[in-house]
Amino acid sequence: xxxxxxxxxxxxxxxxxxxxxxATDSVNSTPSTMPLGxxxxxxxxxxxxxxxxxxxxxxxxxxxxPEVLATARAQRWDPAEVVRVLLSEEITGRDAxxxxxxxxxxxxxxxxxxxxxxxxxSSIPPGTQSxxxxxxxxxRAENLAIAGPSGTGKxxxxxxxxxxxxxxxxxxxxxxxxxLTATIGRAAVDGTVTKTIQxxxxxxxxxxxxxxxxxxxxxxxxxxxxxVDAAYERRSLAVTxxxxxxxxxxxxxxxxxTATVDRLLHHAHVVLTEGxxxxxxxxxxxxxxxxxx
Numbered sequence: 001x002x003x004x005x006x007x008x009x010x011x012x013x014x015x016x017x018x019x020x021x022x023a024t025d026s027v028n029s030t031p032s033t034m035p036l037g038x039x040x041x042x043x044x045x046x047x048x049x050x051x052x053x054x055x056x057x058x059x060x061x062x063x064x065x066p067e068v069l070a071t072a073r074a075q076r077w078d079p080a081e082v083v084r085v086l087l088s089e090e091i092t093g094r095d096a097x098x099x100x101x102x103x104x105x106x107x108x109x110x111x112x113x114x115x116x117x118x119x120x121x122s123s124i125p126p127g128t129q130s131x132x133x134x135x136x137x138x139x140r141a142e143n144l145a146i147a148g149p150s151g152t153g154k155x156x157x158x159x160x161x162x163x164x165x166x167x168x169x170x171x172x173x174x175x176x177x178x179x180l181t182a183t184i185g186r187a188a189v190d191g192t193v194t195k196t197i198q199x200x201x202x203x204x205x206x207x208x209x210x211x212x213x214x215x216x217x218x219x220x221x222x223x224x225x226x227x228v229d230a231a232y233e234r235r236s237l238a239v240t241x242x243x244x245x246x247x248x249x250x251x252x253x254x255x256x257x258t259a260t261v262d263r264l265l266h267h268a269h270v271v272l273t274e275g276x277x278x279x280x281x282x283x284x285x286x287x288x289x290x291x292x293x
Contacts, residue, residue: 042066042067042069043070044066045065045066053065058090059093060089061086061093064086064089064093068082068086068089072085095169099166099169103166105171106162106166106174106203107174107175108163111159112155112159112160113160114160117156117160118153121153122153122157123148123153123273123274124146124157124273128271132157133161135161135165135168138170138204141233141235141236141267142267143236143237143238143269144158144238144269145239145241145268145271146238146239146271146272146273147241147243147271147272147273148242148273148274149242149273149275150242151276154241154273155210155240158207158240161238162174162207165205171202172204172206172207173203173206173207174207174209175208176208176210176213177208177211177214180208180227181219183196183223184226184227193226197226197230200230201227201230201234201235203235204236205235205237206231206236206237206238207238208224208238208239208240209239209240210240210242211224211239211240211243212242212243212248215251217252220251220252221251221252221256221257221260224256225259225260228260228263228264229259232263244270245265246261
């Protein structure tokens with residue numbers, strides 16, 4: 001897991017007695033048209049330095065450099081501190097770009113996070129919620145199966161976990177059973193099923209959402225089995241369904257369902273949700289829309 005620490009590029013200025021400020025000298029010698037209290041823009045980098053940073057592919061360092069260098073000159077930073085701050089800016093920028101790319105690649109459906117998760121309204125025990133949100137089970141390549149009625153927060157909770165996984169520097173692959181079946185079906189046409197499964201299982205967390213919402217069959221059962229078998233004891237799988245995994249043989253051929261569920265549940269946390277639909281409750285209470293003006 002990658003943890004990025006962002007450190008400030010400025011430090012409290014220390015001025016020696018009797019030292020004149022360059023800014024004051026400038027004001028005394030030349031009338032200023034800058035509004036009172038405005039901060040002057042740092043001088044741009046020279047063309048030669050810009051060319052070097054561009055060739056070295058350091059875009060975030062290049063963006064931060066004018067302000068950092070101006071601050072370093074004004075506050076007389078140690079050269080090593082200047083290098084550290086500039087490289088920290090590059091690392092921070094790259095980490096943020098990686099998270100944006102992984103969030104886009106993951107295909108998360110609704111952008112749900114723990115910021116919008118209503119812990120008290122969920123039937124999942126608070127201890128289970130916090131334990132799963134810690135992500136420790138993902139580091140152990142364990143699985144998660146959440147089953148329960150529609151609208152009880154299964155997909156929201158798993159998507160919030162997936163968002164947190166990406167923030168922790170890991171990868172996520174999100175499917176419905178239908179989209180997984182279509183992906184494996186396309187790969188079967190051009191003979192790239194193995195490569196496709198290998199690509200999917202590069203993600204530390206693989207989600208198959210809403211199993212059982214639509215009829216499944218042989219193709220869906222085979223696609224799901226291939227994924228579960230490839231991820232077994234190597235990657236974490238999270239599945240949501242309105243049917244307990246023990247009832248997956250009602251969705252797909254019994255032989256495939258038995259082999260799939262055996263591997264899925266061997267190292268799995270099984271969570272059952274209950275109660276009425278939170279979406280329906282929101283709609284009934286008028287919280288599902290913005291009030292009309």
